[in-house]
Amino acid sequence: MSNQTFNIAVVGATGAVGEQMLEVLDRLKFPIASIKLLSSSRSAGKKIHFQGEELTVEEAKPESFENVQLALFSAGGSVSKALAQEAVDRGAVVVDNTSAFRMDPEVPLVVPEVNADAMKEHQGIIANPNCSTIQMAAALEPVRRAYGINKLIVSTYQAVSGAGADAVDEMYEQSRQILDGDDIEPKVLPVSGDKKHYQIAFNAVPQIDVFTENGYTFEEMKMINETKKITGDDSMHVAATCVRLPVETGHSESIYIETDKDGLTVEGMKQLMRDAEGITLQDDPSSQLYPLASDAHGKDDVFVGRIRQDLDNPKGFHLWVVADNLLKGAALNSVQIAFSLIRQGLLK
Ligand code: NAP
Ligand code: 12T
Numbered sequence: 001m002s003n004q005t006f007n008i009a010v011v012g013a014t015g016a017v018g019e020q021m022l023e024v025l026d027r028l029k030f031p032i033a034s035i036k037l038l039s040s041s042r043s044a045g046k047k048i049h050f051q052g053e054e055l056t057v058e059e060a061k062p063e064s065f066e067n068v069q070l071a072l073f074s075a076g077g078s079v080s081k082a083l084a085q086e087a088v089d090r091g092a093v094v095v096d097n098t099s100a101f102r103m104d105p106e107v108p109l110v111v112p113e114v115n116a117d118a119m120k121e122h123q124g125i126i127a128n129p130n131c132s133t134i135q136m137a138a139a140l141e142p143v144r145r146a147y148g149i150n151k152l153i154v155s156t157y158q159a160v161s162g163a164g165a166d167a168v169d170e171m172y173e174q175s176r177q178i179l180d181g182d183d184i185e186p187k188v189l190p191v192s193g194d195k196k197h198y199q200i201a202f203n204a205v206p207q208i209d210v211f212t213e214n215g216y217t218f219e220e221m222k223m224i225n226e227t228k229k230i231t232g233d234d235s236m237h238v239a240a241t242c243v244r245l246p247v248e249t250g251h252s253e254s255i256y257i258e259t260d261k262d263g264l265t266v267e268g269m270k271q272l273m274r275d276a277e278g279i280t281l282q283d284d285p286s287s288q289l290y291p292l293a294s295d296a297h298g299k300d301d302v303f304v305g306r307i308r309q310d311l312d313n314p315k316g317f318h319l320w321v322v323a324d325n326l327l328k329g330a331a332l333n334s335v336q337i338a339f340s341l342i343r344q345g346l347l348k
């Protein structure tokens with residue numbers, strides 16, 4: 001890689017994902033020439049420390065992107081729809097963390113270890129997939145490459161931090177109120193803009209994002225459609241059920257797959273996981289070793305365990321996959337996309 005450095009902008013820098021974006025850029029020593037922190041007018045003027053400097057957050061506007069080469073967006077879909085093209089028109093490459101452009105046929109949807117090549121055709125915007133999709137696609141890729149996957153059924157156990165800083169605050173405040181015997185008034189979860197709100201503390205809520213017309217939630221449809229787009233395999237049968245738990249950080253997933261080819265064994269799958277970059281195998285029932293959200297918090301890898309062969313179908317396997325939803329699920333994957341752009345000579 002050259003030692004070129006880049007002018008970058010982080011849109012949504014004051015949010016739950018934005019905060020992790022800054023942590024990852026610093027920790028992985030992204031080659032930064034200058035960095036702009038952008039938010040809504042609410043946080044404009046706020047000071048944030050980054051790499052020994054005190055930076056002032058600015059309100060994101062079209063002109064904010066003058067002279068910016070890389071813009072990392074995580075301020076919600078409406079902000080991306082309003083400003084991503086403005087950034088591209090000013091010469092930036094946008095890595096967008098929202099669902100605004102993920103299914104746009106002109107926009108590559110990328111998990112670098114699966115489909116980094118898809119970026120070669122980019123038109124200025126690269127989409128970062130949904131958090132639950134990223135960790136599943138990364139974990140299954142070694143198996144898909146070697147044996148093919150024709151059926152996939154996933155149930156998720158998702159953390160509240162995926163729904164933003166307000167959702168995390170609501171979970172803690174509600175937990176305190178319930179322990180104190182006080183009344184609660186849910187306002188944010190399951191979806192801040194939806195008609196009803198439900199208790200998240202000490203509960204399990206089978207709604208993430210809004211419902212779509214077919215009875216699946218949008219989060220479930222994202223997992224289904226994005227998995228097919230990332231793997232380029234439209235014929236794969238995919239079903240998802242997405243559930244929110246009162247966990248601060250770390251999405252867990254129970255996944256069932258059926259391989260295309262014969263011959264995969266539990267030990268074979270374990271070896272594929274051990275050999276894969278970015279995956280940590282944690283699988284030893286005799287010592288109660290399996291992935292836990294509490295252990296994945298703050299870590300970059302995707303953790304895989306509980307690998308079992310189905311008892312009726314020799315091509316069927318069950319596994320448990322956990323990752324930090326704000327790191328591999330969001331900020332880390334975006335920064336990995338940016339590094340891959342540099343490596344492929346796609347960031348000028
Ligand atoms: P959050 O904690 O609520 O933070 C929202 C951020 O967006 C804040 O920095 C906020 O700035 C900024 N913002 C809001 N409205 C804006 C506007 N009109 N113009 C400019 N900035 C604005 O939410 P989060 O959890 O960080 O998530 C942010 C977005 O990232 C989500 O809406 C979602 O689209 C995406 N996301 C993606 C994944 C994924 O699966 N890959 C996971 C989580 C989130 P203020 O401080 O000024 O309010
Ligand atoms: N509603 O990026 O609520 O599409 O956990 C990610 C996470 C949307 C997204 C969540 C969401 C996205 C959530």
